[in-house]
Amino acid sequence: MSSTAPTLSNRAWLMVALLWLVACLNYLDRMILITMRTSIKEAIPMTDAQFGLLTTIFLVSYGLLSPLGGFVADRFSRSRIIIFSLFAWSATTWLTAHASTFGELLFYRALMGISEACYFPAAGALLMDYHRNSTRSLANGIHLSGVMVGSGLGGLGGYIADRHPWTFVFELFGAIGVVYAVVLFFLLKDRPKDAPTTATPGTPVAAPGGNLFQAIASLFSRPAYILALLFWGLLGLASWSFIGWLPTYLTERFGLSQGEAGLTSMGYIYGGSLVGMVAGGFWADRWSRKSPRARIWVGVIGVLLATPAILVASNASVLALVLVALVIYGFARPFPDANMVPILCQIVDPRYLATGVGVLNMFAVFVGGATIYAGGALRDAKVDITTLFNCGAAGLVVCAVLLWFVRESKSKPVSP
Structure with missing residues (x-):
């Protein structure tokens, strides 16, 4: 027993390190198309509306398939699903380089969304399998910091793309992902079923059961999960109402160029988020040793700290003060992100943890897409950006209230 536990602990952190790079590749592969707009439009003629549709089709396919991807991760080997997902979206990334028409690009972006839909539910659940109680939030936070990078x-x-053909970018990162998937085949493993557990006594052990509809019914039979879903969706709405229009705000308010505004807003926020994601997870794990609601409280605190940061950023007349507010927002806003999957472990049937993550992903994607569109419509109606930011800040306050009322589930799953 004494020799097995350290080995399992080392393997648990190895899983975090391996999945960190997968999370990094996941967002890198989905973002590179957006950053090569000019090069791609020169090679494959299309309207701006068609170029926007490339992102829309990705989000729709990704969102719709996320619950199914989560359910598959609850029924089969999570490590194998992660490897398959990485291989599939990396191969799709490589194939995108060989698209010669808009229709082919659209098809590959839809395929990208489908292939990525399995990853985050499976990865989050696998980390929760390995990490119990005192390290769950830190493990999840480190993993999600890969998203920031x-x-x-x-x-x-x-x-x-400014120095090479745009096709080279897709071929390069697609090939990197395929090679890494092969590496993971030998290194990434599910938690051994007979491994000793440090879970709280009485915590039910996950076991496959039912079908997708039964899994969703189980999730929505728990008021705490419904509150968590509403919290997650509103959090996305409030966040996108700020992030989505921040570069435009900096350009109009302070006269920054398009490039300066983009780099400034994302650089300061993501820089703060990279630290905040890990810090929020570490703090929650330490606090959870004394209180089972610590992860919820850390999430609430993070949201409440981010709220005045938005108000300062949207009303300050000095750029330096805005930048300080962006760092504070970036640091505090990821606190609930680092703790969301660990919180789900406390409120859902453990057999359907990955499915629960998938449903949250779907809701967040659809809300985020609708928010971006609604923000554009409001801008067309001459609504001031500051008004959008203030609405986002108000939304964060409501988020904090919703999360505060989430309570740990005491019910046990029905034996399959």
Whole structure:
């Protein structure tokens, strides 16, 4: 027993390290197309509406398939699903380089969304399998910090495309992902079923059961999950109402160029988020040793800290003060992200954890897409950006209230 536990602990952190790079590649591969707009439009003629449709079709296919991807991860080997998902979206990324028409590009972006839909539900659930109680939030936070790095590295697409054909970018990162999938085949493993657990006594052990409809019915039979879903969707709405129009705001308010505004807004926010994602997870794990609601409280605190940061950023007349507010927002806003999957472990039937993550993903994607469109419509109606930001801040306050009322489930799953 004594020799097995350290080995399992080391393997648990190895899983975090391996999945960090997958998360980084996941967002890098989805972002590079956006950063190469000019090069792609020169090679394949299309309207701006058609170019926007490339992202829309990705989000729709990704969102619709996320619950199914999560359910598959609940029924079969999570590590194998992660490897298959990485291989599939990386191969799709490579194939995108060989598209010669808009129709082919559209098909590959839809395929990208389908192939990525399995990853985050399976990865989040696999980390929860390995990490119990005192390390769950930190493990999840470190994993999601890869998303921040991948989002930032997405800008490499435009940089490389300025020096090489745009097809080279897709071939390069697609090939990297395929090779890494082969590496993971030998390194990424499910948690051994007979491994000792440090879970709280009485916590039910996950076991496959039912079908997708039964899984969704189980999730929505729990008021805590419904509150968590509403929280997650409203959090996306409030966040996108700020992030989506921040570069435009900096350009109009402070006279920054398009490039300066984009780099400034994303650089300061993602820089703060990279630290905040890990710090929020570490703090929640430490606090959870004394209180089972610590992860919820850390999420609430993060949201409440992010709220005044939005108000300062949207009303300050000095750019330096805005930048400080962006760092604070970037640091605090990821606190609930680092803790969301661990919170789900407390409120859903463990057999359907990945399905629960998939449903949350679907809701967040659809809400985010609708928010971006609604923001554009409001701008067309001459609504001031500051008004959008203030609405986002108000939305964060409602988010904090919703999360506060989430309670740990005491019910046990029905034996399959």
